[in-house]
Amino acid sequence: xxxxxxxxxxxxxxxxxxxxxxxxxxxxxxxxxxxxxxxxxxxxxxxxxxxxxxxxxxxxxxxxxxxxxxxxxxxxxxxxxxxxxxxxxxxxxxxxxxxxxxxxxxxxxxxxxxxxxxxxxxxxxxxxxxxxxxxxxxxxxxxxxxxxxxxxxx
Numbered sequence: 001x002x003x004x005x006x007x008x009x010x011x012x013x014x015x016x017x018x019x020x021x022x023x024x025x026x027x028x029x030x031x032x033x034x035x036x037x038x039x040x041x042x043x044x045x046x047x048x049x050x051x052x053x054x055x056x057x058x059x060x061x062x063x064x065x066x067x068x069x070x071x072x073x074x075x076x077x078x079x080x081x082x083x084x085x086x087x088x089x090x091x092x093x094x095x096x097x098x099x100x101x102x103x104x105x106x107x108x109x110x111x112x113x114x115x116x117x118x119x120x121x122x123x124x125x126x127x128x129x130x131x132x133x134x135x136x137x138x139x140x141x142x143x144x145x146x147x148x149x150x151x152x153x154x
Contacts, residue, residue: 022152029145033138040134044127051123058119062112069109 019152022148025148026145026152029141029148033141033145036134036137036141040130043130047126047130051119051126054119055116058112058116062109062116065108065112
């Protein structure tokens with residue numbers, strides 16, 4: 001009888017240790033899920049800020065080009081004009097590198113529109129990829145949690 005009580009006590013102690021290990025794994029998995037969600041939110045926030053900055057830059061460039069186009073049209077449309085007043089050092093350098101002294105017409109706007117479309121598509125693709133990756137990680141962690149819970153129940 002004493003042997004039976006001793007073996008029962010050992011069995012209970014062993015089960016308690018396994019139960020504690022399983023609970024620790026669950027807590028660790030829950031912490032992993034929380035960290036993954038925080039990291040996802042942080043990455044999305046940073047990417048959104050970067051993309052919004054790029055979008056503002058493209059919009060500013062578009063406004064500048066539209067303004068230059070308006071000036072160009074007012075100045076005779078088809079006439080090539082040397083020494084156009086250019087806003088920003090970057091545009092001046094671009095004109096010097098290309099050795100062109102004329103303002104680009106509607107093709108410049110078309111290029112900006114294409115660039116804006118490409119940026120928008122890139123934004124959507126990056127957001128979709130990040131969402132898919134985060135969903136994958138969360139599903140894997142949830143599967144692991146279910147396995148650990150299943151071990152606890154048994």
